Amino acid sequence: MSQPDHAGPQTPDQPAADGGRLKKLLLVGSVGCGKTTLMQRLHGLDFVYDKTQGLEWQDEIFDSPGEFLELWYLRHGLWTASTDVDLVVLMHAATTIEMKIPPGFHTYFTKPVVGVLTKIDIAEPWMIVNGENLLHMAGCRVVHKVSALTGQGIAELLPDLS
Numbered sequence: 001m002s003q004p005d006h007a008g009p010q011t012p013d014q015p016a017a018d019g020g021r022l023k024k025l026l027l028v029g030s031v032g033c034g035k036t037t038l039m040q041r042l043h044g045l046d047f048v049y050d051k052t053q054g055l056e057w058q059d060e061i062f063d064s065p066g067e068f069l070e071l072w073y074l075r076h077g078l079w080t081a082s083t084d085v086d087l088v089v090l091m092h093a094a095t096t097i098e099m100k101i102p103p104g105f106h107t108y109f110t111k112p113v114v115g116v117l118t119k120i121d122i123a124e125p126w127m128i129v130n131g132e133n134l135l136h137m138a139g140c141r142v143v144h145k146v147s148a149l150t151g152q153g154i155a156e157l158l159p160d161l162s
């Protein structure tokens, strides 16, 4: 897969979270929805595209490969990882129209979930409504709309992650 034009290194232009304030998080979402980029944003790291190959963690954030969600036979890896966190962050890219997270998926976990809709900087308004609905169907009562790249919506997200 070729690297996208905007692949790093590129330093976030807004202050990121103080990693110490974050709950222990597990980022869950399909391939390319923006999990690793969000983690880099939250840690204030350079944006460097790097396909997540396995469960990776940095400070308080567990980053999972999208395949753990998309391939049912790998899904148990998400459940196992979730036992070690405070909060599961279910993520979906607004630019992805189809449902990637099964309806009611929050019941798979014994931990609270929060929804994060990414890529709102490049999505049409109807895509944002669609993505929000998909995350609500997945069981997220609260859905935050963000762009990990521009930082839009991150300040509003932080209190729910802290």
Ligand SMILES: Nc1nc2c(ncn2[C@@H]2O[C@H](COP(=O)(O)OP(=O)(O)O)[C@@H](O)[C@H]2O)c(=O)[nH]1
Pocket (backbone or CB within 6 Å): 004, 006, 007, 029, 030, 031, 032, 033, 034, 035, 036, 037, 038, 049, 050, 051, 052, 066, 118, 119, 120, 121, 122, 146, 147, 148, 149, 150
């Ligand atoms: N425009 C835009 N691109 C994003 C955003 N988040 C991630 N990306 C891009 O989407 C691609 C996949 O992101 P990545 O974080 O690796 O996805 P992951 O597979 O869920 O970890 C990369 O090229 C990112 O730069 C966002 O909020 N807005």
Ligand SMILES: [Mg+2]
Pocket (backbone or CB within 6 Å): 035, 036, 037, 050, 051, 052, 063, 064, 065, 066
């Ligand atoms: Mg990744």
